[in-house]
Ligand SMILES: [Zn+2]
């Protein structure tokens with residue numbers, strides 16, 4: 001099959017012909033129809049993910065059609081239209097038994113722990129636990145955009161933040177995660193404040209449901225600006241970027257008993273931000289992580305998409321070919337246009 005392969009970290013990937021994957025007994029092979037280009041792929045390519053072994057194929061947010069099925073798979077068959085959350089659980093560890101596949105101790109992640117979806121085919125393990133059937137009405141490009149940023153935001157806002165109607169929610173960073181979170185929080189009746197450093201992303205945030213926007217470069221103190229707007233702080237705040245500054249701003253913008261949800265990845269020299277623990281204690285704040293979402297929770301999200309409350313297709317950016325994905329991947333820290341870039345040409 002054709003795949004995007006890198007043989008060393010930070011060296012330009014190449015299109016190569018490699019062996020087709022075969023399904024494990026509990027797994028499937030999926031013919032990739034669409035796959036998103038994500039900052040996490042870039043972090044992996046930079047060498048910031050210890051799970052990656054070289055040579056490697058990136059790609060973890062995708063949708064497609066089942067091409068081959070292992071002998072132990074019961075719930076899925078060849079020809080099914082499917083997607084997966086970016087974290088796949090093993091189905092048999094204590095976390096999976098507790099329904100928390102997103103933190104499975106034996107988790108697999110295509111594009112990290114094994115070869116990913118910047119290719120014609122991708123293998124998925126423990127298919128019965130991790131695959132999600134796509135509604136007939138959902139196209140592959142939209143479905144590919146769900147598996148990473150959208151589901152992570154859904155879990156962050158709904159399951160971890162437990163956001164309710166009338167609450168104030170701050171979203172720090174308006175990339176794919178942030179814009180998803182804004183749409184989701186707005187759809188359940190929260191008043192959303194969007195923070196970013198570029199006006200075009202804030203304009204998009206506004207169109208997706210942000211009630212107020214703040215350009216962080218135009219205020220002296222982001223947290224103070226949020227406290228002024230909300231008369232004391234927000235109930236829930238998300239660091240949707242993953243940076244020490246947005247993380248600390250997020251915590252400082254909370255009202256008493258507020259919840260900070262860390263959604264953006266903090267890696268390498270940014271991995272240990274200086275958390276203001278004095279505020280966490282004095283204001284009884286909660287600091288919560290959000291890492292993907294279990295496949296079984298897609299039902300709730302897909303129902304909201306079907307009813308029109310959520311429109312993930314509005315977060316789509318450009319569609320590109322597998323060849324064009326190399327440039328999109330290596331330049332993502334420099335050229336990162338609004339919306340999710342999806343590979344649809346293989
Ligand atoms: Zn597990």
Ligand SMILES: [Zn+2]
Pocket residue numbers: 038039040041060061086148149
């Ligand atoms: Zn991703």
